[in-house]
Amino acid sequence: MTEETPVLVLGAGPVGQTAALLLARWGVPVVLLEARTERERAGSRAICQQRDVLDVWEDVGAGAVAEEGVTWDTARTFYRDTELFRVRLRDPGASPFPPFVNLSQARTEEILDARVAAEPRIEVRRGHEATAIAQDADGVVVRCRTARGPVVVRGGYAVVCLGARAGWARAALGVAFEGHSFADRFLICDIRADLAGWERERRFYFDPEWNPGRQVLIHPCPGSVYRIDWQVPPDFDLAAEEACGGLDRRIRRIVGDRRYEVVWRSVYRFHTRVASRMRVGRVLLAGDTAHLVAPFGARGLNSGVHDAENAAWKLAFAVRGWAGGDLLESYEVERRAAAVENAEVTGRTMRFLVPQDEAGRRWRADVLRRAVSDPAARALVDSGRLFEPFWYADSPLTTPDPLRPVRGRPGRGAAPPPGPGVLVPDAVVEVPGVGRTRLRRLARGGLTVLAAAREEAAAALAVARTVCGAPVAGFGLAEIDRDGVLRAALGVRPGEVWLLRPDAHVAAVLPAGDAAAVGAAVSAVVGRSPARDGQVSLASPREETGDGVLPASG
Structure with missing residues (x-):
């Protein structure tokens, strides 16, 4: 394998597109395999794009998602006609992006x-339906079904982003996909109507009179379109509902006598499932192939994009020879932990929305009644905790700081204080020779050393370069953060060095003069454990059985 051996990305949805673009940004050639010859244009589908995902897309030239999407910064929750609480989404730094924008998945895919x-390092092969995958010590082989017959494609590594219906790939890799499916269904309609005052907020209604005993969620979208999700019974029949005028009555209970147009409608059943592994040798699973969660909280696509970013920099380091033996396995450790947390958060939401027994239904009804006047009861109401980046406090790449422990999940709409494992707050910085840019954009060039003084940053940078062959940059905050916004956001103390990963997560906060600690932290970030020889490990229990090997003929 050489640096010119491509990484295969299976699936050209938003997660696969993002993975391909980020790999190409690292200079890695990509072959992007997609079964469809044309895009699906209809429907809002995954619409809620969070601030830190917009940041990733901006960095690969897809800033139009943020520009075209409808911005919202308030989540309101109602019980019948009474507002229980509202959450305003705040930024711990000075990001140029709004907390969320809503844009249809179809338009997001067009932009990507x-x-x-436009990226010469990405070769897109449409009409290539992946049907088998295998790997050995030299790379990955994917067999595809095409209009011309079977085709075999080879690469150094593969990222599988085939969505929920990738059972064949999980089976070939020996990966289970256990979890829970919810019996209740959800009717989703995109309607075009004039709903003045609703353009910048997400509205969630428990037990409204127009959907008694169940929930309704309303999101604004571009072009005066609103996405409405109704919880409906398991036996709900959309065709019968339309034929008898029931759908029109549902919509009228929300929009009144205003004119409206149904742009798209569908019915879904939601699932909570997590792959038993997200890394098998040279193959990484991402997005819905690796985890399925209910959409309340917008944790599906947003988490998938962070899978893609985590995978891309680690694969690039492996291809370039910068990775130690533990780096690719850290994808499994970090992103599966994120998937499990998302499943726990959304599973808790779904159990509140759809209680599984009579005792649960009575408890929920009591909580909602009390929440009208009791703040303590409001804290128990779960209308979906909105997506936030996962923090890698327990990752093998993270060096803990006893002065900055991660103390668990903060309150609604809040972020944890900056520290090891946490995504660094963004801010505008002024870099000599570069000009005005953003901290996260700097960080995505490799490893980044920050210190209060330039001399401290230079000393730590020199140590890092002796340990690591990857790109490393160092900056004195007094020089690049002249207005002090970044220092205030980080809470930097005198005599500290901050080490950032290429995905802008904080890897370590260390004493500036401790060269040994800096060297150890840098080694950890690139996956170099003292017990390993620095070679990328390809072993997995499933590989050793020979399962998932392509047949010799065909």
Whole structure:
């Protein structure tokens, strides 16, 4: 394998597109395999794009998602006609992006497609339906079904982003996909209507009179379109509902006598499932292939994009020879932990929305009644905790700081204080020779050393370069953060060195003069454990059985 051996990305949805673009940004050639010859244009589908995901897309030239999406910064929750609480989403730093924008998945894919088409390192092969995958010590082989017959594609590594219906790939890799499916269904309609005052907020209604005993969620979208999700019984029949005028009555209970147009409608059943492994040798699973969660909280696509970013920099380091033997396995450790947390958060939401027994239904009804006047009861109401980046406090790449422990999940709409494992707050910085840019953009060039004084940063940078062959940059905050916004956001103390990973998560906060500690932290970030020889490990229990090997003929 050489640096010119491509990484295979299976699936050209938003997660696969993002993975391909980020790999190409690292200079890694990519072959992007997609079964469909044309895009699905209809429906809002995954619409809620969070601030830190917009940040990733901006960095690969897809800033139009943030520009075109409808911005919202308030989540309101109602019980019948009474507002229980509202959450305003705040930024711990000075990000240029709003907390969330809503844009249809189809339009997001179009924007990312344009960026993919403009990237010479990405070769897109449409009409290539992946049907088998295998790997050995030299790389990965994928067999595809095409209009011309079977085709075999080879690469150094593979990222599987085939969505929920990738059972064949999980089976070939020996990966289970256990979890829970919810019996209640959800009717989703995109309607075009004039709903003045609703353009910048997400509204969630428990037990409204127009959907008694169940829930309704309303999101604004571009072009005066609103996405409405109704919880409906397990035996709900959309065709019968339309034929008898029931759908019109449902919509009228919300929009009144205003004119409206149904742009798209569908019915879904939601699932909570997590892959038993997200890394098998040279193959990484990402997005819905690796985890399924209910959409309340917008944790599906947003988490998938962070899978893609985590995978891309680690694969790039492996391809370039910068990775130690533990780096790729840290994808499994970090992103599966994120998937498990998302499943726990959304599973808790779904159990509140859809109680599984009579005792649960009575408890929920009591909580909602008390929440009208009791703040303590309001804290128990779960209308979906909105997506936030996972913090890697327990990752093998993270060096803990006893002065900055991660103390668990903060309150609604809040972020944890900056520290090891946490995504660094963003801010504008002024870099000599570069000009005005953003901290996270700097960080995505490799490893980044920050210190209060330039001399402290230079000393730590020198140590890092002796340990690591990857790109490393160092900056004195007094020099690049002249207005002090970044220092205030980080809470930097005198005599500290901050080490950032290429995905802008804080890897360590260390004493500036401790060269040994700096060296150890840098080694950890690139996956170099003292017990390992620095070679990328390809072993997995499933591989050793020979399962998942392609047949010799065909």
